[in-house]
Amino acid sequence: MSMAPGSTDSAENGGGGPTLARAPRRATISDVAREAGTGKTSISRYLNGELGVLSPDLRARIEAAIERLDYRPNQMARGLKRGRNRLLGLLLADLANPYSVEVLQGVEAACHALGYMPLICHAANEVEMERRYLQLLTTYRVEGVIVNALGVRESMLKPVGSGGIPAVLIDRTVDGLEADVVGLDNPAAVRLGTEHLLARGYDDIVFVVQPFEHVSSRREREAAFRASMQATKGAACGMTQVLDLHDDAAAEAALAALDAHVARAAARGARCALFAANAPVALRLALHLKSALGAQWQQRVALIAIDDPEWAELAGITTIRQPTREIGYRAVEFLHERIEGAAPAARAAAFEGELVARASTLG
Amino acid sequence: MSMAPGSTDSAENGGGGPTLARAPRRATISDVAREAGTGKTSISRYLNGELGVLSPDLRARIEAAIERLDYRPNQMARGLKRGRNRLLGLLLADLANPYSVEVLQGVEAACHALGYMPLICHAANEVEMERRYLQLLTTYRVEGVIVNALGVRESMLKPVGSGGIPAVLIDRTVDGLEADVVGLDNPAAVRLGTEHLLARGYDDIVFVVQPFEHVSSRREREAAFRASMQATKGAACGMTQVLDLHDDAAAEAALAALDAHVARAAARGARCALFAANAPVALRLALHLKSALGAQWQQRVALIAIDDPEWAELAGITTIRQPTREIGYRAVEFLHERIEGAAPAARAAAFEGELVARASTLG
DNA sequence: CTGTTAGCGCTTTCAG
DNA sequence: CTGAAAGCGCTAACAG
Numbered sequence: 208m209s210m211a212p213g214s215t216d217s218a219e220n221g222g223g224g225p226t227l228a229r230a231p232r233r234a235t236i237s238d239v240a241r242e243a244g245t246g247k248t249s250i251s252r253y254l255n256g257e258l259g260v261l262s263p264d265l266r267a268r269i270e271a272a273i274e275r276l277d278y279r280p281n282q283m284a285r286g287l288k289r290g291r292n293r294l295l296g297l298l299l300a301d302l303a304n305p306y307s308v309e310v311l312q313g314v315e316a317a318c319h320a321l322g323y324m325p326l327i328c329h330a331a332n333e334v335e336m337e338r339r340y341l342q343l344l345t346t347y348r349v350e351g352v353i354v355n356a357l358g359v360r361e362s363m364l365k366p367v368g369s370g371g372i373p374a375v376l377i378d379r380t381v382d383g384l385e386a387d388v389v390g391l392d393n394p395a396a397v398r399l400g401t402e403h404l405l406a407r408g409y410d411d412i413v414f415v416v417q418p419f420e421h422v423s424s425r426r427e428r429e430a431a432f433r434a435s436m437q438a439t440k441g442a443a444c445g446m447t448q449v450l451d452l453h454d455d456a457a458a459e460a461a462l463a464a465l466d467a468h469v470a471r472a473a474a475r476g477a478r479c480a481l482f483a484a485n486a487p488v489a490l491r492l493a494l495h496l497k498s499a500l501g502a503q504w505q506q507r508v509a510l511i512a513i514d515d516p517e518w519a520e521l522a523g524i525t526t527i528r529q530p531t532r533e534i535g536y537r538a539v540e541f542l543h544e545r546i547e548g549a550a551p552a553a554r555a556a557a558f559e560g561e562l563v564a565r566a567s568t569l570g
Numbered sequence: 571m572s573m574a575p576g577s578t579d580s581a582e583n584g585g586g587g588p589t590l591a592r593a594p595r596r597a598t599i600s601d602v603a604r605e606a607g608t609g610k611t612s613i614s615r616y617l618n619g620e621l622g623v624l625s626p627d628l629r630a631r632i633e634a635a636i637e638r639l640d641y642r643p644n645q646m647a648r649g650l651k652r653g654r655n656r657l658l659g660l661l662l663a664d665l666a667n668p669y670s671v672e673v674l675q676g677v678e679a680a681c682h683a684l685g686y687m688p689l690i691c692h693a694a695n696e697v698e699m700e701r702r703y704l705q706l707l708t709t710y711r712v713e714g715v716i717v718n719a720l721g722v723r724e725s726m727l728k729p730v731g732s733g734g735i736p737a738v739l740i741d742r743t744v745d746g747l748e749a750d751v752v753g754l755d756n757p758a759a760v761r762l763g764t765e766h767l768l769a770r771g772y773d774d775i776v777f778v779v780q781p782f783e784h785v786s787s788r789r790e791r792e793a794a795f796r797a798s799m800q801a802t803k804g805a806a807c808g809m810t811q812v813l814d815l816h817d818d819a820a821a822e823a824a825l826a827a828l829d830a831h832v833a834r835a836a837a838r839g840a841r842c843a844l845f846a847a848n849a850p851v852a853l854r855l856a857l858h859l860k861s862a863l864g865a866q867w868q869q870r871v872a873l874i875a876i877d878d879p880e881w882a883e884l885a886g887i888t889t890i891r892q893p894t895r896e897i898g899y900r901a902v903e904f905l906h907e908r909i910e911g912a913a914p915a916a917r918a919a920a921f922e923g924e925l926v927a928r929a930s931t932l933g
Numbered sequence: 934c935t936g937t938t939a940g941c942g943c944t945t946t947c948a949g
Numbered sequence: 950c951t952g953a954a955a956g957c958g959c960t961a962a963c964a965g
Contacts, residue, residue: 233711235958246936251960260934282709283646283655284958287941292646302674303880308665315692324706327690329678343687346645348596493884502868502886502929517666518881521856523865566865598942609952614944623950647942650957 234276243272254280286348295323295542296344296352296372298337298359302329304487305516306531307355310377313535314353321543323350332453334358345372351542353535356381358421373545375538380423387541389556391513391529393424396560397431400482400511400527401445407568409480409509410443411472412436413465415492416484418451428484428513444477452491462495469508479508480568486514493522509568513560523566530558597639606635617643649711658686658905659707659715659735661700665692667850668879669894670718673740676898677716684906686713695816697721708735714905716898719744721784736908738901743786750904752919754876754892756787759923760794763845763874763890764808770931772843772872773806774835775799776828778813778855779847791847791876807840815854825858832871842871843931849877856885872931876923886929893921 236254240247245265252260253269261269272278286292297314299307311327318325326349328340337357341364344352351373354364359381365371375387404412414432419425429447436445448465451457465481472479483489489512496504505523512519515528537556544551599617603610608628615623616632624632635641649655660677662670674690681688689712691703700720704727707715714736717727722744727737738750767775777795782788792810799808811828814820828844835842846852852875859867868886875882878891900919907914 236960237958247959248936248961249934252935255960262934265935279705279709281650281711281958283650283711284941285960287644287646287650287943288958288960290941302665302671303668305666308671311665311692312694315694324689324710326687329674331675331678342642346642347687348644348646490880490884497884497886505865516881517853518879518884521853521860521881521885523860599944600942610943611945611952612950615951618944625950628951644942647957648944650959651942651944653957 233281234278236278236280238276239269239272239278242276243268245269291350292348293323294347294349295325295539296328296340296347296349297325298328298330298340298344298352298354298356300330300337300355300357301332303331304485306378306486306514306529309531310355310535310538313532313537314539315535316532317536317539317543321539323539323543330357332357338363350546351375353377353538353542354381355379356421373542375541375545377534377538378424379421382421385553387538387545387554387556389534389538389541390424390558391534392557392559393427394431394434395557396513396527396529397428397482398435399560399562400513400525401432401435401439403525403562403564404480404482404509404511404568405439405441405443407509409478409568410441411475411477411479412443412445412482413468413479414445414447414482414484415450415465415488416447417488418449425484432482450488450491452487458491462492462499465492465495466499473507481508481510483510483512486512486516486519488512489514489524489526490516490518493524505567506570509570511568515563519563519565525565525568526563527560528563529560534558596644597641599641599643601639602632602635602641605639606631608632654713655711656686657710657712658688658902659691659703659710659712660688661691661693661703661707661715661717661719663693663700663718663720664695666694667848669741669849669877669892672894673718673898673901676895676900677902678898679895680899680902680906684902686902686906693720695720701726713909714738716740716901716905717744718742719784736905738904738908740897740901741787742784745784748916750901750908750917750919752897752901752904753787753921754897755920755922756790757794757797758920759876759890759892760791760845761798762923762925763876763888764795764798764802766888766925766927767843767845767872767874767931768802768804768806770872772841772931773804774838774840774842775806775808775845776831776842777808777810777845777847778828778851779810780851781812781814788847795845813851813854815850821854825855825862828855828858829862836870844871844873846873846875849875849879849882851875852877852887852889853879853881856887868930869933872933874931878926882926882928888928888931889926890923891926892923897921 236247236250239250249261249265250269282292295318301307314325326344330337330340334357337359353375355377356379364374364384375389378390380388414429416425416429448461450461469479481492483492489510492510496508500507511525513527515526519526599610599613602613612624612628613632645655658681664670677688689707693700693703697720700722716738718740719742727734727747738752741753743751777792779788779792799806811824813824832842844855846855852873855873859871863870874888876890878889882889904917
């Protein structure tokens with residue numbers, strides 16, 4: 208019988224049963240080598256799939272030893288030696304946003320396919336967290352990062368090609384940073400929504416968006432909205448309302464303004480619709496409308512939103528669904544290519560959104 | 571001027587600007603030592619906060635060198651040497667469930683406070699994924715794992731005290747595994763909901779829960795429901811309906827049975843309420859009721875659920891909110907204690923739920 | 934086909 | 950106060 212790795216002459220496990228046994232150091236490659244009566248090189252070869260080069264006998268002994276010792280190669284040591292640890296950093300601005308979770312699923316799928324382990328970091332909407340995590344990822348020597356930026360500055364990530372960690376951006380670009388980006392085709396998506404509303408006879412549309420700050424997608428969507436409205440021949444009226452979800456006072460004021468606008472429109476006999484730039488905004492709007500107009504708010508004002516959260520169907524609001532899984536998947540593919548050394552110029556992948564029409568805008 | 575770490579005589583960076591520079595190997599502790607004109611020991615001491623032991627001069631030189639080289643200690647190497655890498659594994663059954671995301675936030679907060687880095691793994695409801703991730707975590711030598719189990723078998727995790735990685739379970743226990751558990755006080759929470767319903771005059775309550783499988787919390791809640799109803803003096807009628815969210819055919823059948831039950835109750839003049847064992851079940855129920863009974867479903871049948879997802883307020887359903895952040899936080903604390911060596915018997919932390927009464931059960 | 938020998942980047946005795 | 954040296958667990962030449 209073989210002895211447990213660290214038990215040369217130890218007094219551990221004093222009694223009999225598996226009671227308070229101090230964690231018996233995990234087996235190392237040397238333990239396995241000894242157990243199999245060979246050198247570590249062969250073990251290493253076995254682990255790395257260089258099987259053709261091992262005699263069947265040796266190979267069998269190694270297998271048995273590994274089995275007996277319940278050996279698991281130490282990735283850290285491996286990474287240290289090889290210079291690559293198969294770790295990818297995934298920095299998410301806000302996991303409470305279903306969008307992030309869905310993207311994450313795509314990222315995970317791709318990581319499995321490509322043999323990476325995603326190190327998921329959640330900035331919880333705090334720029335400071337984001338900065339710390341980015342440092343931490345550096346410290347763990349991840350081979351690349353996928354960033355759904357909150358407030359990352361160009362200085363925290365080196366541009367593609369120069370020194371820094373390979374990075375790809377999701378949904379949002381970073382001012383002055385040249386890097387791969389993957390996300391929604393914002394202009395097309397917004398146009399899709401706007402045209403749907405116009406076609407359904409809504410002639411007074413308010414685009415509601417969070418403060419732009421450094422979030423490029425917000426700005427892009429708003430710009431696309433104005434462009435769409437401008438392109439319209441008709442007399443439809445469009446305006447933008449900023450809604451700060453993280454500042455209650457400001458939010459209340461914005462919502463009040465919105466209420467007033469809706470009331471005026473109604474008085475004028477116009478058909479009013481609210482276009483939320485993303486799911487969190489849509490939720491806030493829906494909650495407010497419900498409390499302001501009662502359970503029947505749906506009949507008073509139409510609501511459409513980019514993103515398609517699970518409750519959209521329940522509330523019956525129209526949405527523009529993003530192919531979130533694919534976005535995450537593609538991001539990893541891009542990153543993988545860079546890690547593998549291909550160093551093309553920064554690319555951008557813009558996916559099409561899909562309109563999911565529901566009661567809210569079909570009334 | 572100091573040279574970049576790996577550029578002894580290299581031809582890299584051929585031209586001038588920061589153009590296509592091949593990633594210039596990150597600085598190592600030796601680079602810093604050389605740059606500061608000292609040995610690596612002192613650098614190590616500096617990094618580990620043993621400042622009192624360094625002369626102000628040396629200390630300043632080290633600081634400068636680190637700054638110049640933009641040096642970041644390699645956690646992997648550190649971990650290898652020290653035997654601990656400050657990594658905690660967090661294995662989540664389903665991130666699409668808001669519950670998980672909230673728990674995650676508590677875990678993150680605690681990790682920061684205690685100096686850990688959470689390695690988040692998402693099993694996406696697949697037992698096989700769960701198994702693979704558990705192996706992977708082992709391989710990365712995480713110091714402990716927090717598991718929101720899906721189908722982990724006792725064999726995958728060694729009981730507290732014997733050999734294996736320290737583990738704490740969230741929400742669900744694992745058959746035959748002796749380990750710390752933290753979660754909701756299920757009996758109390760269910761009683762809270764049941765009593766609320768009874769007090770509001772509902773006399774026909776159906777408890778809807780996913781197939782028990784190996785998920786202890788489902789079983790516990792269902793048992794608590796029956797116990798609560800039994801304890802009732804009145805003639806209220808209670809029954810349980812299993813709803814398999816991952817099997818459409820079975821789900822349809824279950825929902826049809828539910829419809830029939832509700833109709834019979836209505837005919838009998840009874841006041842009927844549905845008690846969802848968790849948020850995913852509640853969502854499915856709400857969606858179904860809406861499509862079966864129309865937008866006014868709320869007036870036909872009451873809905874209450876354990877968990878308090880963001881859309882609950884919107885749908886106006888009553889919920890029993892779990893202190894999710896605290897659950898996550900406490901899990902890390904438990905784990906930390908074990909990692910630090912304290913080896914008390916397995917503990918359990920059961921948090922109280924809070925009833926959030928909304929229109930659905932106040933009608 | 935197999936084993937020996939150097940390290941990867943860092944911490945930690947153990948001597949100055 | 951400071952540094953030299955010996956590894957942590959693993960891989961990768963380089964010899965047999």
